[in-house]
Amino acid sequence: MNKQPYVITTGIVLALAIVTFNLSPEATARAKLVFNSFYIPLISAQKSTRTAKNYLINQTVPRKVLLKENAELKRQNEILELRLSQTSSLSRENHTLRSHLQIRPRAEWNPRLAH
Numbered sequence: 001m002n003k004q005p006y007v008i009t010t011g012i013v014l015a016l017a018i019v020t021f022n023l024s025p026e027a028t029a030r031a032k033l034v035f036n037s038f039y040i041p042l043i044s045a046q047k048s049t050r051t052a053k054n055y056l057i058n059q060t061v062p063r064k065v066l067l068k069e070n071a072e073l074k075r076q077n078e079i080l081e082l083r084l085s086q087t088s089s090l091s092r093e094n095h096t097l098r099s100h101l102q103i104r105p106r107a108e109w110n111p112r113l114a115h
Contacts, residue, residue, distance in 0.1 A: 023031060098105055 020028075020031070095105070097103075
């Protein structure tokens with residue numbers, strides 16, 4: 001009893017296949033145009049659905065994950081502040097030594113960001 005929908009579907013597919021293979025070239029070209037006109041909106045719908053899904057996933061981040069990331073960023077910030085203080089003290093020491101030894105200071109490093 002429950003195989004009946006499959007039999008009906010198989011029959012419809014076979015009938016469409018027979019009709020499609022027996023079409024004239026002009027009718028085949030028109031059929032292609034009709035199917036292509038349905039295909040393009042489906043691609044657009046798929047892309048917009050994917051975009052909406054990604055947006056919703058990004059909007060629904062659990063609070064636990066956000067708190068974990070916040071703690072990690074605070075830890076990284078503390079490490080970077082410590083490195084900055086060490087670097088600034090080394091820079092002051094370097095400047096003092098250069099002035100005592102009468103060594104000309106090096107040209108400042110001036111990085112430029114790419115456009």
